[in-house]
Amino acid sequence: MQNPAHTTLRRTRSTALFTSAVATAFAAVPQVASAGVVAPDSGASPTGDSINVLYLIVAVLGVLALLAVVASIVSAVRSPGAEGSxxxxxxxxxxxxxxxxxALALAVLGGLTLSGASTADQSASGTPTNLKVTPLQDxxxxxxHQVDLPKxxxxxxxxxxxxxxxxxxxxxxxxxxxxxLVIPVGVTVVLYVTSSDVEHNWWVPQLGSSIQAIPGYVNMGWIRADKAGTYNGASTVIxxxxxQNMTTRVVAKSIADFDSWIENKTTELKDSATDLAAQxxxxxxxxx
Amino acid sequence: MSTTAYEQPEHVAEVVVREPIEKARPTWIGRVRSADHKVIGTTLIGISLISVVVAGFLELLGWAQLSVPDNTLLTPERYYTLHTLSDTSYLYLFALPLLAGLATYVLPLQIGARSTAFPRLSAFGAWSIAFGAGALFFQLFLTQWQGGVNFNTSLAQLYYSTGAGADLWLSGVIMIGAGLTANAIDLAVTYKVMRADGMSSENTPVFAYTAAVYAYGILLTAPVLIAASLMMMLERQWDVFGIYNTVTGGDALLGKTLFGWWNNSAPYLVTLLAAGAVSEIIPVAAGTKLANAGAVKKALKFFMIFSVLSFGTVYFGGPVALGWNCVFMTLGLALLVPASVLVSSWIQTLRQGSFKSSAQGHFALRFILFFTLAMALHAALSIPTLGAWLRGSEAGYAAWHLLVWAAAATGGFGALLYWFPKITGKLFNDFKAKVACGMITIGTLIALLSMISLGLDGFPREISEYSDSLGGQARFIEAGLGTLLAAFGVIGLLINFIQSSASGSGAGNDPWHGHTLEWYAPSPPPVNNFDVTPAVDSDTPLLDIRSRIKSETAGLAGSVAQSPTSGRPSLRESKH
Known part of the structure; x- marks a missing residue:
């Protein structure tokens, strides 16, 4: 025997529970998102941010689906059965x-981010410098994988x-x-990723980039760090x-610091070459 | 040999049950020589239950290593070995044999057949898997393969991996792949030609149908694994072919493609069979027919097709053009459609019936939970930029674990409990099994959520040590404790299995009031399963018989109407 009032009460209660859980999830997500606990590490580059947003969309949809499934299972199991009605x-x-x-919505979003990730930032904004990509020719x-070079x-x-x-x-x-990898802040860095021995994967979570390093192939990708700092990552392929030593580190410096680093490095390398020749x-x- | 005829109501075909000629529990040599699909099935299930203990132990050692930053409990070399062996055992020795074993046991019974089509082929398969396990673990006495379960052909070149480790791993995998292929041929042909009269494809029980779909999935993928592994072994022996090795003119991408084809599909094929079993358990637990049975079967078929076709996700972040990335993304996301048909049909079934609490029912409900979570992660992994980011992280590992452990364990153990009375003739301890189910669910959930969080924080999936400054320690400990809880649940369940099969109370033929023909046979079934099968004109033949008896005996009081088999004396004592 089913008491209709009781059922309504139970339904209301489970709806309330469901709604509050969703609300909590929504409220909690943005707060801890940057901590890398419930959403990907990001906040330093456009690709990283787009991955973060994509993840949050999928995660919210997934959590909603999960809550809906759990709620309907619980209500279905508790109700004594409709017996054919x-x-x-x-x-x-x-x-x-x-x-x-x-699936279609996710495919459209995925396609949009993908074309973004395959086209290095085309806006000619940013600090005007004379930096230009010299394509790798080997x-x-x-x-x-190819990337359109930025303007x-x-x-x-x-x-x-x-x-x-x-x-x-x-x-x-x-x-x-x-x-x-020392890079200038706010400047697009086009990467030509390859391997000279076994397969690796160049992954810097916060910069949103994960590129396979496969022997015999060159895969292109791009990163842009919008804040100075050190970004850590690791290879994901044994x-x-x-x-365990196959870690990745990107150091983003201001353009002036980057220029002086390049200069120092050039002299250093030249000196050591001279030293070596002398030795x-x-x-x-x-x-x- | 004595045969006994029992009196039956006249609308049920005459049932002649032959006394079992072999002992219920075959000796070791009997087990090896047997061509009985039930003995072969239990052999596979046995391999799987031993392997899950080993795999779990190795996994716990791994978590112990990671519970302290910069830990020196295990050398990196040892850690990668154990990690690889643990993952390999989960997929190749626990998940696949458990569900393939159940399919081998149940399929002929469900379709009213006396045997499988090629029982010797399945017997070869089961023992091939056992020897494959031997080859895999023999590595521990020689050198070991440390390149992970998703084989990496460039690392496996002799120049980078000397010693016999990779060869042993490959030969183990070849033997297991051959065993699964042999078994799949048997299952597919059995389904095709041995169904009882009146069992058209829409009248086939959903698990039997799933077993056939799984078999086709294995036939599409496992031979590729065997071929790819054989080529790898050839290249390791004589490095002149130029197959995967760039230096000798080979192509590393070929290795990625061939191994990816199998590695991507295998976990989904496990989940597929588990989903088929759950589609059987839930309607029986709810005492009603499966909602949208036709759509569920179609969904299971497309689940297999799309899970095989979504292999292109292994290229994300790698050498494929934008257009192909979009194609692979679409094929990957397409899997959501059959998956949601399955979940919604299970829920509708629950809503239409009234759920009777049982341990196998609990496992089935937990399976729905993990299945939904797995599909959410699958969607994330199918989007190229996000997928490339996640796949190599601890979250990608969690997605893999969700399929080969969480889905396989909840679905597979649920199915094992469901058919336990049929296999052993005994009832298990329901309360203890429910406690085990709770421990496995909660422990696995804790471990998986910690792993996902670690992945989002930038921890890669195969890591032997990490520095304290990264701040992952709490979550690594959590993951370890969750796994430990699940491991205790598994141990409890195994003890329950052993105790109940030795001294459980008799189950009778049909303890759950099942819908399908396996419950028509005695428990455990005699060697030839049935002499006569009843007329089949729906996918729930026993439900039909039961309702027919109910309507014809409406005037009579008594429990005869409870079950079509309870009216006649069982070969074994029957206590309901």
Missing amino acids: DAGSSSAKPAVIGSVVV PNLKVG GPAIGVQVNGQQYLWRYTYLGKSVYSYHD SGTNY KAAAEGEAK
């Missing part, structure tokens, strides 16, 4: 229509994964560095017994 009303149509709509590498100020860097570090070669400059000559002289 509802039997004619079952249909798969609402589920099909609802999920097609959700006939031995097959071109994988505004930008630099190009070849990112090479090797057991167990990253080597960054600044294209068009005679500068390279290991471990740290690359051998010292994989070599000395060693050869001794050998004679």
Whole structure:
């Protein structure tokens, strides 16, 4: 025997519970979002932000779906059963229509962010500098994912994964560095990611970038850090017994600091090359 | 051999049940030689239940390592070995054999067949999987493969991975893949040719239908795994072919594609079978027919197709053009449609019936929860930029774990409990099983949510140590404690299985008032299952018989109308 008043009360209660849970979820999400606890690390680059937004959309939809499923299971299990009165009303149509709509909406959003991620920032704004990308040309590498080069100020860097570090070669400059990728703030950095041994993955969560480093291929991607600072990441593919050392670090500096870093690095590399040549000559002289 | 004829109401075909000629519990040698699909099925289930203990233990060791920053409990080398072995055991030795074993056991019974079409093929499959497990664990005595369960062909080149580790891992996987393929051929053909009279494809029980769909899924993917692994072994032995190795003219992308084809699909095929079992458990627990049965079957079929086709998500962040990224995204998101049809049909079934609380019912409800969560994460992983970001993180690992552990365990253990009385003839302890279900659910949920949060915080999926400054310690400990709770639940469930099968009370033929033909056979079924099967004219033949008896005996008092089989003496004592 079913007491209608009782059922209504229960329904009201579960609706209230459901609504308050949704409200709490909505209220809680933005507050902790930046902490990287319930949403991806971000807040430093346009790609990172777009990934964060996408994630939040999927997460809110997922949480809503989960709450709806739990609520309807609970109410269905608690109710003593309609005994055939509802039997004619079952249909798969609402589920099909609802999920097609959700899937299409996600596909459109996904497509939009994807085209954003594949086209390096086209606005010519930002600090006017004479920085320009020198494209990587290596006939031995097959071109994988491509990115349209930006019109505004930008630099190009070849990112090479090797057991167990990253080597960054600044294209068009005679500068390279290991471990740290130093970049100017607010300038688009076009990355040419490749590997000279096994597969790696160049991932800096806050900059929103995860690019596969596959031997024999060059995959392009781009990042732009809008705030100065250090951004940490790690490779996501086991690359051998010292994989844990395969970490990533991006250091974003102001353009002036970046220019002086490039200058220092150039001299440093030149000096060490000269030193090396001198040592070599000395060693050869001794050998004679 | 003695046969006994029992009196039946005249509308039910005469039932002749042959006395079992073998002992219910075969000896070891009997088990090896047996061509009985039920013995083969229980062998696979046994492999899976042993493996889950091993896999869980290895996983807990991993969490212990991560509970302290910069921990030195395990060397990185050891950690990657255990991690790889644990993941491999979960997918290849726990999830797939558990559900394939249940399918092998139940499919012929559900379709009124006396055996499978090629029982020796399935027997070969089961033992091939057992030997594959041997090869995988033999690594521990030699060198070990440390490249993770999603095989990485560039790392597996002999130059980077010396020793026999990768070869042993590959041969283990080849044996398991061959075993699954053999079993899948058997299941697919059995479904095709051995159905009882009147069992058209719309009259086939939903789990039997799912078993066939799963079999086609395995036939689409597992042979690719075998071929890819064989080529990898060839290249490791004689590095002149130029298959995956860029240096000798091969293509690393080929390895990514071939292994990705299998690696992406396998967890979904596990979930598919679990979903099929849940579609069987829920209507019986609710005492009603499955809502939208036709749509559910279609959904299960498209779930398989789209899960195989969504393999392109492995390329995200990699060498594919924008257009292909969009194609892969659409194929990935398309999986949401069959998934939501399934979930909504389960809920509608629950709403139409009245749910009778039982341990298998609890597991089935938990499965719906994990399934929904898994689909939400699947949607996130199907969007190229977000998917590339998440896949390699601890959240991507959580998505994988959701399928091969959470969905496989709730669906698979639920199914095992549901058919436990049929398999053993005994009833399990319902209360203890419910407690175990609660522990597994809560523990797994805690672990998964911690892992997702760690992933969003930028922790990669396979990490052997991390620095204190990153601030993940609390969540790593949480994940470990959650796993520990789930592990206790699993141990409790296994003890329950062992105790109940030894000394549980008799279950009778049909303890749940099931809808399908397996409940028509005695528990455990004799070697040839049935001599005669009743006429089938819907996907719930026993429900039909029961309602027919009910209408014809409406004037009579008594419990005869309870079950079509309770009217006749069972071979074993029957206590309801």
